[in-house]
Amino acid sequence: MFKSIAAIAMVGLASVANAYPEVDRVHELLNWPQLTFGLYSGYLPVNNSSKQLHYMGVMSQRDQANDPVIIWFNGGPGCSSMLGFLQEHGPVVLDDGATEFKQNPYSWNREANMFYIESPAGVGYSVCPDQSECNFDDDNSADDNLQAVLTLLQKFPELQHNDLYLAGESYAGIYVPKLAERIDAYLTDNENRTDVYKPNFKGFMVGNGVTDWRYDTVPAFIEMSVWHGLIKRDLYDRLMQCDFSYFGVNPTFNLSAECNQAFEDFNTQTQELNVYDVYGQCYIGNQSQTFQQYESFRQTGFLQSGLEEPSYKKYFTAADYTPFLNRNFAGKKSLKESPPCVFGDPIIAYLNNPQVKSQLNIYENSTSWDLCSMINYNSGLNGSVDIYPKLKGKYRMLKYSGDTDGAVPTLGTLKWINDLNWNITEQYRPYYVYKNDGFRVVAGFTESREGNFTFASIHGTGHMAPQWKRQETYHLIFSFINGQAP
Numbered sequence: 001m002f003k004s005i006a007a008i009a010m011v012g013l014a015s016v017a018n019a020y021p022e023v024d025r026v027h028e029l030l031n032w033p034q035l036t037f038g039l040y041s042g043y044l045p046v047n048n049s050s051k052q053l054h055y056m057g058v059m060s061q062r063d064q065a066n067d068p069v070i071i072w073f074n075g076g077p078g079c080s081s082m083l084g085f086l087q088e089h090g091p092v093v094l095d096d097g098a099t100e101f102k103q104n105p106y107s108w109n110r111e112a113n114m115f116y117i118e119s120p121a122g123v124g125y126s127v128c129p130d131q132s133e134c135n136f137d138d139d140n141s142a143d144d145n146l147q148a149v150l151t152l153l154q155k156f157p158e159l160q161h162n163d164l165y166l167a168g169e170s171y172a173g174i175y176v177p178k179l180a181e182r183i184d185a186y187l188t189d190n191e192n193r194t195d196v197y198k199p200n201f202k203g204f205m206v207g208n209g210v211t212d213w214r215y216d217t218v219p220a221f222i223e224m225s226v227w228h229g230l231i232k233r234d235l236y237d238r239l240m241q242c243d244f245s246y247f248g249v250n251p252t253f254n255l256s257a258e259c260n261q262a263f264e265d266f267n268t269q270t271q272e273l274n275v276y277d278v279y280g281q282c283y284i285g286n287q288s289q290t291f292q293q294y295e296s297f298r299q300t301g302f303l304q305s306g307l308e309e310p311s312y313k314k315y316f317t318a319a320d321y322t323p324f325l326n327r328n329f330a331g332k333k334s335l336k337e338s339p340p341c342v343f344g345d346p347i348i349a350y351l352n353n354p355q356v357k358s359q360l361n362i363y364e365n366s367t368s369w370d371l372c373s374m375i376n377y378n379s380g381l382n383g384s385v386d387i388y389p390k391l392k393g394k395y396r397m398l399k400y401s402g403d404t405d406g407a408v409p410t411l412g413t414l415k416w417i418n419d420l421n422w423n424i425t426e427q428y429r430p431y432y433v434y435k436n437d438g439f440r441v442v443a444g445f446t447e448s449r450e451g452n453f454t455f456a457s458i459h460g461t462g463h464m465a466p467q468w469k470r471q472e473t474y475h476l477i478f479s480f481i482n483g484q485a486p
């Protein structure tokens with residue numbers, strides 16, 4: 001099925017008091033408070049290649065020795081996991097539009113050792129000096145990610161036997177289950193060997209992740225649009241005559257003239273919304289701007305990074321952050337949600353600051369850091385839905401979903417979960433958090449299924465749920481990890 005990789009020999013644990021990689025240690029970071037926990041940043045070489053993946057390690061504030069390890073991936077393909085670290089659930093974060101960092105009371109490293117891997121090679125600070133090695137797909141990116149995880153845990157021998165979870169969002173709905181499948185195969189291949197290191201893999205958590213191209217993205221967005229009053233029933237009925245499954249991935253996707261027109265009408269209705277949160281805001285300038293002018297409003301900046309002075313975009317559109325929504329195959333119209341809705345300027349400026357790069361042990365000659373990079377990536381038609389039955393019952397799985405996301409909407413997620421046809425062990429019900437003022441609010445809805453599978457929505461937020469509903473997402477993630485009902 002896929003090539004198995006060389007087994008990793010056990011690292012002698014008893015002999016070393018502290019073998020965390022001192023060369024990767026981050027001692028201080030510009031505009032951050034003094035560090036009270038271990039922070040690491042370095043590279044994970046991919047064997048037999050020139051590729052090197054960058055990682056950040058953020059040690060637990062609670063019980064580093066015993067707390068679980070969570071490895072996080074953002075999506076794209078092409079977008080950087082530093083977004084997770086600096087905007088979503090790191091200890092110090094930048095909010096949308098903010099230029100100053102603030103401490104995050106819901107940092108996931110409050111009770112987990114967090115790692116962020118920028119994958120595949122060519123994304124963010126990760127390097128791909130030989131482009132011929134960097135034509136990626138859902139399988140070879142998973143091969144590299146498996147190596148990266150094993151190499152990472154070799155660097156942190158004290159954490160090798162802690163519970164290990166994977167997590168991610170958006171296109172990581174494919175990266176994460178694919179990597180889980182690789183880890184499972186590695187464990188099976190080496191099950192009888194005592195001389196081989198075996199990660200203590202427990203499960204994974206995926207947020208607003210693409211899983212099944214039959215339902216996710218456009219088909220679910222159409223469904224969501226009618227139920228949210230974005231389109232009327234007559235247009236919905238026209239759209240229902242057409243098949244939008246595999247919209248983002250099938251190069252031979254084609255629509256009849258009627259369906260093309262219906263889709264065009266759908267685009268006209270919805271194109272100025274923030275697809276990541278249909279109640280959210282985009283940065284589209286003044287009222288006189290026409291759709292075509294959005295592009296020019298994306299505002300270009302220039303920055304010095306190493307020897308380069310590249311231009312970069314201050315704002316990102318769905319074409320940058322979720323390229324699967326806007327792939328324009330021959331003859332096919334792409335979804336037009338492309339006002340600039342993701343604000344990238346401060347994080348880009350920060351991560352290209354020479355002082356920050358040096359503090360993070362980034363190669364001086366590395367190319368400039370970007371929120372999302374153009375990489376060669378071919379998505380498979382199967383997505384990751386086939387993996388769920390294979391891992392059923394062996395590992396714990398959480399699928400969470402911000403319920404105002406139009407990019408990978410909750411409705412699509414519920415459909416493929418329903419298709420798995422696994423028995424419900426706990427009926428769909430609301431779950432809650434308590435706000436500072438003492439009031440209880442509905443955080444979302446949850447359901448459990450046989451096979452250690454949990455679904456949970458995060459109510460009233462979109463694609464970047466961990467950023468926009470920090471308390472709710474934190475509550476959900478750590479209830480799951482601690483084996484409690486949310």
Ligand SMILES: *[C@@H]1O[C@H](CO)[C@@H](O)[C@H](O)[C@H]1NC(C)=O
Nearest residue numbers: 004005006007046047048147
């Ligand atoms: C690297 O190449 C060597 C020699 O061909 C091979 O034995 C090894 O399995 C390869 N490693 C990986 C991770 O593919």
Ligand SMILES: *[C@@H]1O[C@H](CO)[C@@H](O)[C@H](O)[C@H]1NC(C)=O
Nearest residue numbers: 005006008009047147150151
């Ligand atoms: C990569 O190569 C190094 C050095 O040969 C070896 O120690 C390590 O186990 C290999 N990693 C993988 C994932 O094969």
Ligand SMILES: *[C@@H]1O[C@H](CO)[C@@H](O)[C@H](O)[C@H]1NC(C)=O
Nearest residue numbers: 186187188189190191192193
């Ligand atoms: C491990 O040992 C068991 C029992 O001998 C055997 O059934 C299984 O196939 C072995 N696994 C591998 C990967 O060799």
Ligand SMILES: *[C@@H]1O[C@H](CO)[C@@H](O)[C@H](O)[C@H]1NC(C)=O
Nearest residue numbers: 283284285286287288289297
């Ligand atoms: C919109 O126009 C006003 C008046 O010309 C100007 O002051 C403002 O900066 C503009 N806003 C943006 C976001 O371009």
Ligand SMILES: *[C@@H]1O[C@H](CO)[C@@H](O)[C@H](O)[C@H]1NC(C)=O
Nearest residue numbers: 252254255256257330331332
């Ligand atoms: C899509 O279908 C239309 C009409 O059926 C046809 O004219 C066009 O060539 C097709 N495009 C592709 C890429 O197959």
Ligand SMILES: *[C@@H]1O[C@H](CO)[C@@H](O)[C@H](O)[C@H]1NC(C)=O
Nearest residue numbers: 127128129362363364365366
């Ligand atoms: C960049 O620097 C690193 C570390 O010094 C070196 O290994 C690498 O070859 C350099 N890359 C280029 C493209 O110069």
Ligand SMILES: *[C@@H]1O[C@H](CO)[C@@H](O)[C@H](O)[C@H]1NC(C)=O
Nearest residue numbers: 001138139380381382383386
């Ligand atoms: C996709 O899924 C089908 C049906 O399960 C399977 O036959 C096929 O081998 C899969 N393709 C890939 C590339 O995994």
Ligand SMILES: *[C@@H]1O[C@H](CO)[C@@H](O)[C@H](O)[C@H]1NC(C)=O
Nearest residue numbers: 202203393394395396451452
């Ligand atoms: C899955 O759930 C069952 C029943 O609750 C439990 O006994 C088992 O340990 C769980 N498996 C994993 C991998 O957590």
Ligand SMILES: *[C@@H]1O[C@H](CO)[C@@H](O)[C@H](O)[C@H]1NC(C)=O
Nearest residue numbers: 421422423424425449450451
């Ligand atoms: C699912 O529920 C049905 C009906 O209660 C039962 O017959 C079946 O054994 C259950 N399946 C599993 C895997 O528990």
